[in-house]
Amino acid sequence: MNLELLLEPLQYDFMTRALLVSALVGTVCAVLSCFVILKGWSLMGDAVSHAVLPGVVISYLLGLPFVIGAFAFGLLSVSAIGFIQSRSRVKEDTVIGVVFTALFALGLVMISKISSEVHLSHILFGDVLGIGDSELWQTVIAGAIALIVTLLLRKDLLLYVFDPTHARSIGLNTGVLNYVLLTMLALTIVTALQTVGVILVVAMLITPGATAYLLTDKFSKMLWIAVACGILSAVIGTYGSYFLDGATGACIVLVQSILFVLAFIFAPKHGQIARRRQQMAERADELGEGGPPTAPRPVLTRVRTSSKGQASD
Amino acid sequence: MSQNTVIALDVKDVSVAYGGGRLSLRQANLEVRGGSVCGLVGMNGAGKSTLFKTVMGFLPPLRGTVQVFGQPVIRAQKAGLIAYVPQSEDVDWNFPVSVREVVMMGRQGKMNWLRRPNAVDHTMVDESLERVGMNAFAERQIGELSGGQRKRAFLARALAQDGRLLLLDEPFGGVDVGTSEAIINLMGELRREGRAMLVSTHDLGTLETFCDEVALIADRTVLLYGPTAEVLTAENLAATFGGRSPLHAPAAKKLEARP
Ligand SMILES: Nc1ncnc2c1ncn2[C@@H]1O[C@H](COP(=O)(O)OP(=O)(O)O)[C@@H](O)[C@H]1O
Ligand SMILES: [Mg+2]
Numbered sequence: 001m002n003l004e005l006l007l008e009p010l011q012y013d014f015m016t017r018a019l020l021v022s023a024l025v026g027t028v029c030a031v032l033s034c035f036v037i038l039k040g041w042s043l044m045g046d047a048v049s050h051a052v053l054p055g056v057v058i059s060y061l062l063g064l065p066f067v068i069g070a071f072a073f074g075l076l077s078v079s080a081i082g083f084i085q086s087r088s089r090v091k092e093d094t095v096i097g098v099v100f101t102a103l104f105a106l107g108l109v110m111i112s113k114i115s116s117e118v119h120l121s122h123i124l125f126g127d128v129l130g131i132g133d134s135e136l137w138q139t140v141i142a143g144a145i146a147l148i149v150t151l152l153l154r155k156d157l158l159l160y161v162f163d164p165t166h167a168r169s170i171g172l173n174t175g176v177l178n179y180v181l182l183t184m185l186a187l188t189i190v191t192a193l194q195t196v197g198v199i200l201v202v203a204m205l206i207t208p209g210a211t212a213y214l215l216t217d218k219f220s221k222m223l224w225i226a227v228a229c230g231i232l233s234a235v236i237g238t239y240g241s242y243f244l245d246g247a248t249g250a251c252i253v254l255v256q257s258i259l260f261v262l263a264f265i266f267a268p269k270h271g272q273i274a275r276r277r278q279q280m281a282e283r284a285d286e287l288g289e290g291g292p293p294t295a296p297r298p299v300l301t302r303v304r305t306s307s308k309g310q311a312s313d
Numbered sequence: 314m315s316q317n318t319v320i321a322l323d324v325k326d327v328s329v330a331y332g333g334g335r336l337s338l339r340q341a342n343l344e345v346r347g348g349s350v351c352g353l354v355g356m357n358g359a360g361k362s363t364l365f366k367t368v369m370g371f372l373p374p375l376r377g378t379v380q381v382f383g384q385p386v387i388r389a390q391k392a393g394l395i396a397y398v399p400q401s402e403d404v405d406w407n408f409p410v411s412v413r414e415v416v417m418m419g420r421q422g423k424m425n426w427l428r429r430p431n432a433v434d435h436t437m438v439d440e441s442l443e444r445v446g447m448n449a450f451a452e453r454q455i456g457e458l459s460g461g462q463r464k465r466a467f468l469a470r471a472l473a474q475d476g477r478l479l480l481l482d483e484p485f486g487g488v489d490v491g492t493s494e495a496i497i498n499l500m501g502e503l504r505r506e507g508r509a510m511l512v513s514t515h516d517l518g519t520l521e522t523f524c525d526e527v528a529l530i531a532d533r534t535v536l537l538y539g540p541t542a543e544v545l546t547a548e549n550l551a552a553t554f555g556g557r558s559p560l561h562a563p564a565a566k567k568l569e570a571r572p
Contacts, residue, residue, distance in 0.1 A: 038408065155428035159418055163404050169369055170422030170474070171391035217454040219409045 009242040018128045021139055022234035022252060025195045025204070028143045030230030031150055032188045033209030034222050035181060039161045042206045043093055044081075044182075047100035049189045049201035051077030053107025056123055056193070061114065067138040067190050074186030077103055104198075126197030126249035128238060135194050143191040150184050157181055158219060195234075196249030204230070207256040214263040214270045229259050319347035319382065321478045321509035322368065324535075327377035329367050337363045339534040340377070345509050345526070347382075347477070350500060351538070352520050353513035355530035355553055361513040362400050364530065365482045368511075369397050381478055389478075393422050396476035400483045400513075402467055406456035412466045413451040416441055419473030441472035444499060461492045468496070472503075479503065481512045485519075497523050517560045520545065529553040 009015040036045050055073030059066045077099055085095045111123075122130075131139070150157065160167045160177040168174050185205075192201045212225035237252030244251065265272050322345040329338045338360050345351045353361050366372045368379055370386040381389035389395055396419070419441070420434040430438075442448050445465040450458060458466060464484070471479060481500075485493045493516075500510060500523050514520065520527060521541055528538035531553045537544055550558030 038405070152427070155421065159421055162408050162410060163402070163418070165371070165399060165403065166397075166418060166470070168371065169390060169395065169397045170393070170419075171387065172422070213409065217409050218411065219414075222409050 009239060014129060014131075015238075015242060017131065017136065018238050018248070019235055021131060021136060022128050022195050022238045022248070023231050024140065024143050025192045026208075026230035026232075026234030026252070027227050028147045028188050028191050029201075029204035030208040030212075030226040031147060031223060032185060033205050033207070033230075034212065034219070034226050035150070035157055035161055035209075036185065036205050037209040037213060039181070041185070042202070043096050044078075045185060045189070045205040046202040047081065047096045048074045048077055048186050049193075049198055049205075050100045051103035052186075052189060052193065053104055053123065053198055054110055055107075056198075057107055057110040057114070065134065065138050066193070067142050070190045070193060071142070071186055073103065074189060075183065078182045078186060122197075123193075124197050124199055125247070126193065126195050126200070128195040128248045129241065129246070131194055139191055139194050142187055146184050146187040146191060149180070153177075153180060154223075196252060200249050200253050203253040203256060207253070207260050208233075211256070211260045211263045214260075214267040217269070229256065233259060320380075321345045321347045321349075321382060322511060323378075323380040323383075324364070324368065325378050325380075327367055327374045327379060329363065329372045329374050331363075331372065336375075337372075337533055338367060339532075341530075341533075341535045343511075343528055343535050343538055345478070345511055347509050348504065348507040349525040350504050350510045350512065350523055352524035352527045352541070353511060353530060354515075354517065354520065354527060355513075356555065359530045359553075360533040361530055362482055363533075364535075365397065365399070365480050365511075365513070368480060369395070391422070393474060394477045395480065396471035396474040396478070397480040398467055398471045398482060398484065400486060402463065404455075406463075408455065410455055411452050412447060412455055412458070412469075413438060413442070415455055415466055416451075416469045416473050419470040422474070437473050437475060438469075441469040444472055444502075445469045446495065461488045464488055465492065465495075468499075472499075477508055479508055479510045481510065483513050483515070485514055485516055493519075517545075517550070531555075 036042060052070040052073045055069035055071070055076075056066050057069075058064075059069030062069075080099050081092075081095050084090070084099065085092050088095075090098075121127075156167070156172060156177060157180070160172070160174055160181070164174050167177065188205065189201050192204050196204055208226040208229040209222070211229050212222040215225050216222050233252050233255035237255045238248050240255075241248035241251040263271065266274075268274055322343065324341055324343040327338060327341045328336050330336050341360070341364060343351075343364070353364065355361055363372065367374060368381075368386065370379075370390070379386055382394055384392070384394075386395075416438045417430060417434065420430060420437060421428055424430060424434065439448075442451050445468050447462065447465050447469055450462060450466075455463065455466065464487070468481075468484065471481075484496050488496070497519060500512065503510065504523075504525075512524070524541045526538060527541045527544040529536045529544060529549055529552070536553060537549060545560065547558045547561035550560055
């Protein structure tokens with residue numbers, strides 16, 4: 001009955017484009033998210049995504065592709081964080097907070113100074129339904145680079161994230177690997193900017209990985225599950241936003257959050273239900289309910305030592 | 314044996330500091346010959362772990378040089394000559410990797426740039442797991458192991474590296490008698506294969522069973538190194554352990570001294 005209504009969005013060119021772009025963005029972000037959550041860089045992702053705002057505004061003023069300004073400010077924020085942290089006693093999360101709010105505020109001031117032509121909401125919340133040709137290509141190129149580099153280097157990146165000491169001890173350059181991962185993080189954020197916007201990008205960068213982490217104990221599977229979540233939520237979210245007439249980024253993020261909650265509850269091993277069930281089973285075993293009769297326990301009595309002091313030392 | 318003439322590890326006059334002003338290693342000297350086992354003995358805080366980290370290049374020496382098989386450390390690491398097992402593994406035990414995958418990480422430096430394991434890599438991993446008796450646990454996630462099993466898993470990773478010099482920082486720390494006997498046997502095998510080892514330990518009792526040489530380390534420097542029997546005298550151990558030798562002090566006397 002509602003089939004016609006459901007298929008309606010696909011008649012439009014802008015809609016198919018939006019679906020393809022958000023699926024690509026969902027894929028790239030999902031791959032990165034696996035590394036981000038294992039490395040504990042969620043806050044770093046949030047920071048970089050906010051810090052790119054002035055870069056976007058400057059690109060707009062100079063007539064440059066937005067990707068270039070955003071990427072430059074992404075790298076700038078990462079370097080600033082590293083620089084300040086290595087030269088002061090302030091903790092890392094504090095430094096991250098200081099740097100990214102400073103850059104985000106700078107971006108907001110710039111926007112308020114330069115006329116109303118720039119739609120604040122498009123940068124902050126994304127607008128994949130209205131994506132232009134130029135933005136489309138920028139997104140595709142940045143996304144392709146981030147995806148290919150990360151996948152080719154995934155073994156070394158994974159080793160670096162898991163055990164940097166061992167990575168160094170087999171002669172890998174961990175300093176370079178650290179910067180490669182940070183650069184790919186910045187590039188991925190740039191890729192997702194047009195789709196979900198500055199404020200919600202971080203969800204794309206952690207939620208698919210977190211969902212996958214609950215579902216498996218194998219990294220290779222985790223990558224595939226994250227990508228599946230990323231694409232699924234990108235497609236459903238974009239599709240749904242057609243009927244809501246906007247807020248595409250928010251719709252995508254909402255679907256991702258729902259997938260996370262489902263995994264949190266129903267995951268086969270690490271989900272709430274499975275954990276509860278396992279606890280019960282173990283307890284039942286220990287209490288001997290229904291289990292095989294336990295052998296009589298040897299009774300230990302206290303032994304007095306003849307030469308005192310033997311047990312000391 | 315020609316192997317014994319090769320110098321596996323040569324530490325010359327090395328001083329290092331952890332950032333601050335105080336030196337954590339003062340003009341330390343040490344030589345480990347190819348195919349021999351050197352025990353590193355000293356109290357807590359004497360500088361054993363610091364010496365290992367310096368040899369691995371994690372702490373750059375302020376003075377002095379470290380050479381492994383006549384090469385700078387980085388070159389030796391890239392050539393896969395060194396395997397290092399730290400005192401404690403500082404990793405996330407919930408990480409989604411299995412024991413087998415961890416051991417495979419020992420092979421990673423030897424793979425091509427795409428890091429695809431070949432038949433040799435798989436064989437080495439299987440053999441290494443076998444040698445530490447962890448075959449049955451190969452597919453477990455690393456957090457699902459006991460303390461001793463974790464230690465064995467990371468030892469297997471070092472074996473898989475197939476290095477010519479093994480650096481083991483307190484391999485007997487926190488393991489039960491069975492595991493520590495297994496490790497001693499394993500070190501015997503490795504020595505017969507011609508590998509050199511530097512092993513730090515607190516357990517003076519077993520030193521003579523597996524060490525060719527012993528180095529005594531106290532107050533952040535190497536006091537003395539040489540053949541086990543010659544080094545382990547009451548006098549030398551007393552100097553290392555601040556006044557009395559834990560090996561030689563007669564037990565009866567020790568008891569009488571107490572109120
Ligand atoms: N991370 C560190 N930062 C500063 N000083 C350290 C650090 N690790 C060890 N030290 C200092 O270096 C000295 C040697 O320590 P360590 O090598 O760990 O001793 P051992 O392994 O023999 O117990 C000690 O005085 C210790 O206080
Ligand atoms: Mg130590």
